[in-house]
Amino acid sequence: MQKTIDLRSDTVTKPTAAMLSTMLSAEVGDDVYGEDPTVTRLEQELSERVGMEAGLFVCSGTQSNLLGIMSHCERGDEYIAGQQAHVYRWEGGGAAVLGSIQPQPLEFELDGSLNLDLVQKYIKPDDAHHARTKLLCIENTQSGKVLPLSYLADARKLVDANKLQLHLDGARAFNAAVQLKVDISDITKHFDSVSICLSKGLGAPVGSVLCGSKETIKKARRWRKVVGGGMRQAGILAAAGLYAIQNNVNRLAEDHNNAARLAQGLSEIDELNIDQSLVQTNMVFVNLGKLNPQKISQALGEKGILTFANQTMRLVTHLDVSSKDIKIVIEAFKEAIGQNKNSSEEELTQPLRGALY
Numbered sequence: 001m002q003k004t005i006d007l008r009s010d011t012v013t014k015p016t017a018a019m020l021s022t023m024l025s026a027e028v029g030d031d032v033y034g035e036d037p038t039v040t041r042l043e044q045e046l047s048e049r050v051g052m053e054a055g056l057f058v059c060s061g062t063q064s065n066l067l068g069i070m071s072h073c074e075r076g077d078e079y080i081a082g083q084q085a086h087v088y089r090w091e092g093g094g095a096a097v098l099g100s101i102q103p104q105p106l107e108f109e110l111d112g113s114l115n116l117d118l119v120q121k122y123i124k125p126d127d128a129h130h131a132r133t134k135l136l137c138i139e140n141t142q143s144g145k146v147l148p149l150s151y152l153a154d155a156r157k158l159v160d161a162n163k164l165q166l167h168l169d170g171a172r173a174f175n176a177a178v179q180l181k182v183d184i185s186d187i188t189k190h191f192d193s194v195s196i197c198l199s200k201g202l203g204a205p206v207g208s209v210l211c212g213s214k215e216t217i218k219k220a221r222r223w224r225k226v227v228g229g230g231m232r233q234a235g236i237l238a239a240a241g242l243y244a245i246q247n248n249v250n251r252l253a254e255d256h257n258n259a260a261r262l263a264q265g266l267s268e269i270d271e272l273n274i275d276q277s278l279v280q281t282n283m284v285f286v287n288l289g290k291l292n293p294q295k296i297s298q299a300l301g302e303k304g305i306l307t308f309a310n311q312t313m314r315l316v317t318h319l320d321v322s323s324k325d326i327k328i329v330i331e332a333f334k335e336a337i338g339q340n341k342n343s344s345e346e347e348l349t350q351p352l353r354g355a356l357y
């Protein structure tokens with residue numbers, strides 16, 4: 001049987017036998033009572049690693065970001081984030097819907113940063129006409145791109161000068177740390193809070209952890225209950241998270257190598273366009289130029305390679321994609337393109353989807 005190679009996201013990873021066995025033997029209790037030792041251990045271990053006082057295990061990165069924003073901001077406050085940032089574009093407007101907190105989106109620079117002069121310009125004066133600007137949200141990695149440590153230090157200076165808080169959507173912050181060959185705390189030390197996903201490249205089936213000061217996490221814990229996120233014997237899930245941070249961090253480098261190899265191989269195909277300078281961690285963005293994305297995606301699918309049919313196709317490597325798979329994918333692209341060379345004039349049968357997380 002042909003293997004499925006799923007390049008749609010790093011969220012598609014399935015727990016391994018070793019991970020499942022730690023879940024089966026996890027010690028559990030009622031975490032809403034604070035009595036689940038495995039959840040507590042995960043929260044402690046991760047918050048120590050990022051150099052923060054406390055952590056909170058939650059069901060998703062979306063909830064983690066929401067609780068982070070709601071802990072820093074109140075009704076009538078504002079957070080600044082990227083136009084394409086997950087906290088603005090991809091979370092159903094949660095902070096506005098549930099927190100009455102207004103977003104101020106700004107275009108990302110090509111490198112995934114927010115221009116700090118522009119951020120400064122958009123911080124509102126204290127005036128009854130304006131929402132109160134309270135928080136700056138940064139994403140790292142952003143579409144697979146790693147922000148320089150010096151940029152993070154500059155962002156910290158800006159928020160300090162303006163009495164704002166700084167939140168890191170670090171869904172893939174470990175990818176950034178591994179790429180820079182630094183400790184994750186070298187990244188997170190600039191922030192007041194950080195959200196880290198366990199269910200992306202780290203390979204856990206469920207969960208994120210929000211870390212911050214004791215005071216921030218106390219507020220977040222309250223909001224978690226309010227949004228229905230208090231889980232009971234959640235240690236079964238936290239055990240997978242613990243396994244992930246203990247075993248699957250350093251291996252992210254393999255995903256990065258595979259993405260680089262994939263980008264290199266595909267860039268040798270004339271019809272495809274890839275900016276290899278933007279391939280820094282586990283994502284490759286392939287511009288299909290004149291090719292019909294649905295035809296290409298379908299032809300790949302017939303070979304067991306799963307992609308989303310976008311003009312700029314995002315391919316994500318993860319622990320269920322091997323270096324051997326990369327060769328298979330490159331060959332499959334060549335064949336798919338050979339079969340569909342002049343497909344661009346054909347009608348698209350479905351609307352294209354935007355960038356995906």
Ligand SMILES: *Cc1c(COP(=O)(O)O)cnc(C)c1O
Nearest residue numbers: 060061062063086139169171357
């Ligand atoms: C995936 C992702 C999230 C949210 O994670 P979910 O667990 O899918 O809710 C947040 N931020 C970024 C940058 C992500 O990629």
